[in-house]
Amino acid sequence: MSSYPVDEIRRDYRALHDLCYLNTGTVGIMSEPVLKKHLERIASYERSGHFGEQLARSGYEYARNAFAGLINSSPDEVTLTRNASDGVNYVLASLNIPANAGFITTDQEHPAVLLPLSLASRSASGSIGMLSISGSDDEILSALRSLLEDRATHLAIISHVSCETGRRLPIKEICALCRDHGVLTLVDGAQSVGQFTVDVNDIGCDFMTGNGHKWLCGPKGTGFLYINRERVSELNPPYVGDGSIDPRFDRAKFMPGAIVNDWEFRSDAQRFEFGTRNWHLYGGVADAVDQLAGWGWNEIQQHVSRISSVLKAELGDRAAVTVHTPDDWAASCGLVTFSVAGQDGAKLSERLWNEHNIVQRRVQVPSAVRISCAHYTNEADIQKCLTALDTILAS
Ligand SMILES: Cc1ncc(COP(=O)(O)O)c(C=O)c1O
Structure with missing residues (x-):
């Protein structure tokens, strides 16, 4: 288990108390002390x-x-x-x-x-x-x-x-x-x-x-x-x-x-x-x-690398899903873009938000969804996103 204090960090971000926020690549959310x-x-x-x-x-x-x-x-x-x-x-x-x-x-x-x-x-x-x-x-x-x-x-x-x-x-x-x-x-x-x-x-x-x-x-x-x-x-x-x-x-x-x-x-x-x-x-x-520096830049990078790898591996296990982001951390970051065969990325993005309250962003080319894994993202966020995706895929 990682000793990175993600749960402690999340307490400083009020929106995370009831929102699955996976769109830091568009705008980040501000911590309460800041x-x-x-x-x-x-x-x-x-x-x-x-x-x-x-x-x-x-x-x-x-x-x-x-x-x-x-x-x-x-x-x-x-x-x-x-x-x-x-x-x-x-x-x-x-x-x-x-x-x-x-x-x-x-x-x-x-x-x-x-x-x-x-x-x-x-x-x-x-x-x-x-x-x-x-x-x-x-x-x-x-x-x-x-x-x-x-x-x-x-x-x-x-x-x-x-x-x-x-x-x-x-x-x-x-x-x-x-x-x-x-x-x-x-x-x-x-x-x-x-x-x-x-x-x-x-x-x-x-x-x-x-x-x-x-x-x-x-x-x-x-x-x-x-x-x-x-x-x-x-x-x-x-x-x-x-x-x-x-x-x-x-x-x-x-x-x-x-x-x-x-x-x-x-x-x-x-x-x-x-x-x-x-x-x-x-x-x-x-x-x-x-x-952020107080939490440690290296620690943050390691955390984001780990969380995004979990997401990529899980997405990769789903036959209908194509992950467009490289696996290798040196060629990637906390952004993970994936598409689902036969599904329009914008519609999928809308459904993730409207039906499951997951904040993410659509990608036009390729027609896909982009998830942002940030310093405050935890595994529960990733699982929530995957469960939502599975529900949509099964519907
Ligand atoms: C790669 C890249 N460049 C530029 C921008 C635009 O940033 P700003 O709104 O700060 O001009 C974005 C925003 O999403 C971006 O992802």
Whole structure:
């Protein structure tokens, strides 16, 4: 038996008392101690306005440090965003893409990647190379090599973990290959940060985007963009405001009524941050990270690896079921995607919720259901899900 204190951990999450919550890959749920402090921070800033700003801003910087610590970057390489989608948009809108150079992405990306790429394709003249990620690591790397050799590419945007199948990609090797071909890399870490150890220095990516509201169980509407120090000057934000230039705005320079433009963007990742912000939301990310760290990142990973393996093995024993997530932990994570022969994934997902109160998510391609095993998921959750599935299969 594992000594991981999952039952003790679950006591901190009120929703788990009566809900089978298996959708952390969409949004995590907040623990009661983190929620209490989060609400206090919101109340303090909203009630006391400028007087309370100091506290709100210290929570904001605390979150920057927390994100930086999680991905092993320096805080000045982290810009705080509202979500992972922001990060993709910031990079695409700010990079100077040379004529005829295009992009590479995969066939399992979230709309957070596909839509900004689609928008960029309206003005960029280069093409978008699609990498299939359904094969082995070697097959993926060899397909990537061909794409890199066949076309002029400026940027590859690749998920660390596919949100559809839960496939964890050989991201370090992918980034190395791109680097060897002079191609920049933006890693979508929305499904990896908080699930397992992520180290941007080891991965060697230029940019990474992520959020605080999934596996970190922090406040919704919090995220980050990591910008490798060497790349900051290559990003020219399309927006500017007080806070994003260096030195700070000086009214004397704009007098008498002149608009001057001889200023520079900040030399760090904060060149994207300006104006009054939801500073008071971010401290909750850092509190949530502290709580997870207190339970132990390694212990959490081992627990999630064990629980997701149990689920995959049980699903694999059912003849009608196909599991789309690899067995190997190094190529997977807490997301488990499965389909049932002859059943539409969206309908199955609806029935699991409507008839059995199991919170999960449908997958469109393949037509499937995705289960998220998180640090608070226990075997009873898995058994409840399997029993529900068996009931549906027998009906
Ligand atoms: C891989 C991936 N990228 C991006 C997103 C979008 O995240 P956000 O809502 O923070 O923009 C998601 C959300 O499900 C995701 O799974």
